[in-house]
Amino acid sequence: MHIATHQVTVPNPCHLGDWTEQPAPVPNAYLGVWKRTLLETAGARDERSQVFWLQTPRWHADLRIPAGRPDFSGVTCLAECDDAQLAWLATQQGFCGVTQVDGDDCTWHRQLDFQPANGRRDIGRMVFDGERVIETGVDADYREIWERLQHSLGGTAALELLVDAGELPARPAWLLVAGDCFIHVRGRAHPLPHIANQKNVSDLASLIARSRPSRAQLLDWLNVEISFGHRNGPAPWRIERSTLPFREGQFVTHPGALQRRGHRLIVEGNNERRWMIMDWNFGAML
Template sequence: LETCSHAQQLALSEQAGFAGVTEVNGDICQWHRLIDFQPPGGPADIGLMHFETPERLLEDGLDGSYHEIWQRLPESQGRNWGIWLRAAEQPARQACLLVAGDYFLFAAERPILLPASTGYLRDQLAAVSPALRPQLLACELSFGRHRNGATPWQITHSTLPGRVGDALLSSYWNFADPTSLPTADLAALGRYPAAGGWQRVELDVPTVSQEVPA
């Protein structure tokens, strides 16, 4: 991020992605975005879900603004788990590590938290000095495959382009048992690890639901 031109930084600011909690009420799903690449404070993320087949899911925005088709990847079946993390010296900063079969995702909030806003990240980027822009872009969502531990956990896609091809974790770790992850490895996860390390925590599940139209 530090070596990107301003034009490249603006392009990166258009990315989107989040991690959090999915709340299901019948066929209505709401996604509570606890880590979000874009500034918090946007409209509620609520959709109507319908399983066309056990492997194919249709999602439509309640406001009619989008229609999405989700297809299960065969390699995502099997062991599934998630670990929620918090920065030891900055409790408001969160992260999580998720495994779905052979796939993994690591999501980490940026070191400088964004203020709530109805705008976009590009607007906040334009309002700060060049020295601060990389920190606003430093929200990491890194996706890849662990291949049963046969090779390092290789990142194939990331909001941080320089992370593609990196190993998130060493290959020796047993992906099937999240309790076996060494504390030192857990503390140092990500391109911008927490200053005092990441610590495991119980996920704070939102208790106030968004009202949706009947």
């Protein structure tokens, strides 16, 4: 699943928690957070990008930060980025959605993607060896090696935001947890524009070059948060890596803030946010 534009448009049986029609859970061997150690394609080898894939029984989230990130010191929001920083941000990758496993083949059906869609399928053939898995592309020529983070073993959860401050959320959002790890995803307020000849738009940088958006539009296109971090004991859930560099070091939530209410609902804090349960394998709270 190394190519960001492998998004596929599929019916979304899981949107807002259609509990009876969710896909079958993936095998237990998939669960946890996997860190990529190697990507090989016909023309490239990458051991430096920071790539994390979190998998719950039905949902996944993926964050990919290329090597060579510019210095974002002192930047507190996207509007403070210069043109070079914005251009680099457009090269990032990440996505989340529903996972389907058929034998050795794994398909990632994306509900959200940092990069524009091009209709290609995202399918990998998976060979597990304990805490290591080798993924080989089915519809694309690539090979990835992943190693599982030990502190990601344990319970899992996948939540979709339903209510934010008493209102429908302005942006779609998900929170996935595996053991002591989490990935928080917050999508665009508006979808990326459709280009008539979409096959010529291979990535977000190409879309920007073709569309020449205003600065305000560009900031909106880049305003996608995919943040990875840890939740350790009584400490707040701290972001360590993010598509929005200024979010690193900030907190997503606090221990005990996520309280289960019945079979399908999580209430956060003093009822300021409500989440739909998509996967849950914890006690009454997180």
